[in-house]
Amino acid sequence: MPSQEEKPDHWATILMSIRKEAGLTRPELSALSGVGTSTIENYERRKIQEPSIYKVEQLLDCMGYELDALTRGSSGSVTISPH
Numbered sequence: 001m002p003s004q005e006e007k008p009d010h011w012a013t014i015l016m017s018i019r020k021e022a023g024l025t026r027p028e029l030s031a032l033s034g035v036g037t038s039t040i041e042n043y044e045r046r047k048i049q050e051p052s053i054y055k056v057e058q059l060l061d062c063m064g065y066e067l068d069a070l071t072r073g074s075s076g077s078v079t080i081s082p083h
Contacts, residue, residue, distance in 0.1 A: 011051075015059065016044040022063045032062040 019029055019040075026044075030037040035055045042048045043056075057067045 010046065011056070012044050012046045015056070018060075018063055018065060024063070029059065029062070033058045035059055
């Protein structure tokens with residue numbers, strides 16, 4: 001079983017990371033994106049297994065990222081680049 005360090009990044013981890021990097025709380029991101037605070041929390045806590053692409057795109061867009069910027073590296077980790 002791979003250790004926590006060997007597992008590829010999960011999109012929820014990336015979402016939380018860029019939200020914090022942007023200096024936004026969940027309520028602030030909710031107000032900017034139109035996505036509910038509880039939905040953002042559920043995404044970040046991986047309680048929603050199949051997120052709405054539309055909502056994820058809204059979240060990323062208001063923080064300066066594009067959904068197309070999500071890439072999977074050769075190691076399997078997911079990264080995102082700002083637009």
